[in-house]
Amino acid sequence: xxxxxxxxxxxxxxxxxxxxxxxxxxxxxxxxxxxxxxxxxxxxxxxxxxxxxxxxxxxxxxxxxxxxxxxxxxxxxxxxxxxxxxxxxxxxxxxxxxxxxxxxxxxxxxxxx
Amino acid sequence: xxxxxxxxxxxxxxxxxxxxxxxxxxxxxxxxxxxxxxxxxxxxxxxxxxxxxxxxxxxxxxxxxxxxxxxxxxxxxxxxxxxxxxxxxxxxxxxxxxxxxxxxxxxxxxxxxxxx
Numbered sequence: 001x002x003x004x005x006x007x008x009x010x011x012x013x014x015x016x017x018x019x020x021x022x023x024x025x026x027x028x029x030x031x032x033x034x035x036x037x038x039x040x041x042x043x044x045x046x047x048x049x050x051x052x053x054x055x056x057x058x059x060x061x062x063x064x065x066x067x068x069x070x071x072x073x074x075x076x077x078x079x080x081x082x083x084x085x086x087x088x089x090x091x092x093x094x095x096x097x098x099x100x101x102x103x104x105x106x107x108x109x110x111x112x113x
Numbered sequence: 114x115x116x117x118x119x120x121x122x123x124x125x126x127x128x129x130x131x132x133x134x135x136x137x138x139x140x141x142x143x144x145x146x147x148x149x150x151x152x153x154x155x156x157x158x159x160x161x162x163x164x165x166x167x168x169x170x171x172x173x174x175x176x177x178x179x180x181x182x183x184x185x186x187x188x189x190x191x192x193x194x195x196x197x198x199x200x201x202x203x204x205x206x207x208x209x210x211x212x213x214x215x216x217x218x219x220x221x222x223x224x225x226x227x228x229x
Binding site: 031033035040041042043044045048050056058088090092094098099101102103104105106107109 | 117122144146148150155156157158159160163165204206208211213214215216217218219220221222
């Protein structure tokens, strides 16, 4: 079945450590996105990519980094520079056409301990 | 810049009744699209319905319909015959274009609770 897979579902990190969240899609979508969701709030855009080897900062990119070496993969690294990394992270992808919706993964809940 | 406002943090509805979740938007674009997503407690985002700014008819998908009032910049989601499984967070979103490409802007969401 086609879809987006995020791993792990739960992640614990010690302060000062970098951590990488995985996002893989087999939908053959060009565009991929990372969003952050804090309790009781909407989604905020961290980074997005329209094509392989290219990506753009979103509204809250500070303390995060991404890569897009393959069409299927868009990993997000939460660096030690991110001051408040505890949150729910959602990865999405989108097919061709302005009217098409974004497909989301199951999310990764990151907790800094 | 695009902005989505959802003024109802929480809503309650009796099972089998209809409920309307409000969404207003702000954009200077002539062409735009509006999306509604459902987020159950598991966390995944489930696409429900889409409305394009040039669509003459209000969008419908099964029990979901969109009350689109362009002049008022509102795109309210109507859920008919509510079911217990409809209890979830609901997000209104708009597609946004910048110099790089397209992304999505989300509202803060409304938590819907369906009562038996």
